[in-house]
Amino acid sequence: MPQHGQYPQQGYEQQQQQVQQQQQVQRPAPHRQAPAPEPVAGPGPDGIDWEAEAAALEAGGAPAAAGHEPQAEPEEWDGHHEDGAYLEEEPQQEAGFLGGQDDSREAKKKRKESGKKAGRRNGGACLLVALVLLGAMGGAGWWGYGFYQDHFGPPPDFAGDGTGSVQVEVAKGEVGGQIGLKLKKAGVVKSVDAFTKACDAEPKCRAVQYGFYVMKKEMSAASAVKAFVDQMGGASLVLPEGLNSTEIYAKIDDKLKLQKGTTANVAKAQVNELGLPAYANGNIEGFLWPTKYNIADGMKPEDLLKQMVKNATEKYAALDGQAASVNLKNGYEVVIEASILQREGNNPTDFAKMAKTIQNRLAAGGEINHRLGMDTTLQYSLGRKQLDRKDMDDASNKYNTYINPGLPPTPISNPGDDALQAVLHPADGKWLYFIAMDPSTTRFAETSKEHYANVEEFCKNAGEGFDKDRGHCTGKKS
Template identity: 30%
Template sequence: MTQASSAGSKRQRLPWWRPRRSRWAQYVALTVVAVTLVVGGVWLSRTYQRVIDYPDRPGVGSAEPIAIEVAKGASFPQVLTQLIEAGVIPEDEGLYFKLFVLHRGAAGKITAGAHTFRADMTPEQVLAELVRAQRTEETRVTIPEGRNILEVADILAVAGYGDASVILAAMRDPALLKELGIEGESVEGYLYPDTYKFPTAATPDQLIRRMVEQHRKVFDNLKRSHRESLEELKKTLGWGDREIVIMASLVEKETAAKHERPLIAGVFLNRLRFSSFQPKRLETDPTIIYGCTAALKKSAACEKFEGRIRRIHLRDPDNPYNTYTHEGLPPGPITNAGKAAFEAVLAPKKSRFLYFVSRNDKTHQFSKTIAEHEAAVEKYMRQGAVGDGSAAGAADPDAE
């Protein structure tokens, strides 16, 4: 043995007090790592497969229907809680379902209303039911032209939308009026007469918003087609939208005869425009009746109103709607006018007429002078003459 090999042999020999390093511990550690990796891999593989299969995996419950009502505005976590509590989604799968819905981006698409599930449905089927468009139950309601808020409230109450007094309170709600941008003490004049299909579960506020929306839609279309008339009304009378709504309500209540509306609108406008006509009182009976029946505050004379206008009502200065004692327009609309009444105001028939009186046949006799008017009053009101239903009373050979 050489000296070098002897020295190497000495270097490899360990002292007696140091234990020899065993390879057994290393084998055990490697085995543990290998087993952990295998088990982890199997777990990950199974978990991944479970996630992949989850949407189409049937539930383990029964096929009995489970009814759940999703409240309007309910959040997805609230809906998920309902599903778990009802047994549609197993509690231990709540997280899976949550991730599934979030992955689909459907958390904000859940529809409020009644839903029907089964405990054996797949997550895909459960989600499809949650986002299913709800069939809205509707009620057909017709609001005729020329009805005021008291009458509209009654119509809606009969249709099943609650007590008339509650509906009327909503029509006068200051907060709602401010939201809708309506002046005055109520939505009078802005509830467009039409046939509607209202959701059966709609609230009074929702009904009012729908009718006001329709009013604005129709009115805006009319304004676009009568720009020159709008400018003329603004220039000569200083009128804006509200004044037109008020005038349309007067025309609506004065006549049901289609051919007379533009002429009656013209008479009212003549009274306001002609400098020779003084004082500028419109003197129309429906305004008195409105002030005594539908107005929020009523005068002492109106408290005695029994359905028929008497002298005390004609002379009543405390009724702000009394156009026999107050000049110009009343403080607000007196009914909800239809499209024809608005068109009459925006396209009135030009004439020199300043007066009209009923011919007792749903038409009127028009006059240019007070003498002609008094003669017509004598004939039709005092003597009870009846017209023939024609437009003869509106004839004006001197019309412009």
């Protein structure tokens, strides 16, 4: 059959009429065939039996043109009529609304492919939903377990008696939870709750004494409580404010049942391992903090010394920033002045006035010439209380504040909080002299005349003579 050829002139009008009638014949879907002319009996001018073709179309089969081999698949309509005229194709619909389903091979193939894709999508969606549900169930279970552990389960705890050694300080007034927090930070217990629970179960733990305790790391809460109770029931060393290092060494020897001089020798030999700050220049005086120290079995003197130095260093950490407010150069000078207050004074309520007196003398010129004129500084360096004129005239002794202006080179005792706070917050006054008349009374004076009268009375009460030139007791019975 000629493609896009012109029909013969003979029978053209009849053929055109047939074409119009054929256009009204329902086209098969989804593949539209080119409109065929109305069939006539026998082969038409083009050699095709159109009546047979129409019958074949109505039967749903493929048209078989006379003289041509049957086609396996009908060719798709290319949008042109047999006469070459272009006809606009209507949009195809696989199955119209409430219409019949297209059962052609191509439509079935499309439905099959679409079904496979939909199946894969549905299967993937089901798998995703299943995984989400399993994850949600697992998360809910884990959350539930965590909630139970947090609210009803036992608190985290180590097992056993622990290893190593660590020192923990318990301050006055601290209770179970506060102590537990310190232990947790030091690595002793695993949780505050575990220690608190174990402490609540032990009546003796509810009244923990303040001081230093030697503990082990990673102890069970029960073992930590037992260690506290055992050390509370054992020996302890209480150091009052104002003792010097020599006096403290003797107390440690006595408490640890060591030969006299043992602690002093240890302090001298291990001074660089005790934790002293650089500004101490290797001098331990002033860094043996006065408080209560628990004595554990097998404790060595260096254990106690390290505790004392650590405590003092922590107390002094903020002093540098406060020294300038009282005309002192640094925090170490604050400690030195406080050590003199602690050694000179008998009553902490007088410390603020004593501090002001020292600061007034350091600032005064004239007859005083910035000199403190203190017995205690000279007594510290000589290691004895009795002083004579020769001692007081020795300018080579840097602790001789009768001759040398300013503060002595180091502390002369180990001060406590009261003395430190008095130095930083002195009273308001013009005093230049003070003398402790007895353990509860300190007299202050602004002039030397008034002061000498107080000293003479003191010497008389002590049964000693009075040196009017120096305003000092003679040290000899009157």
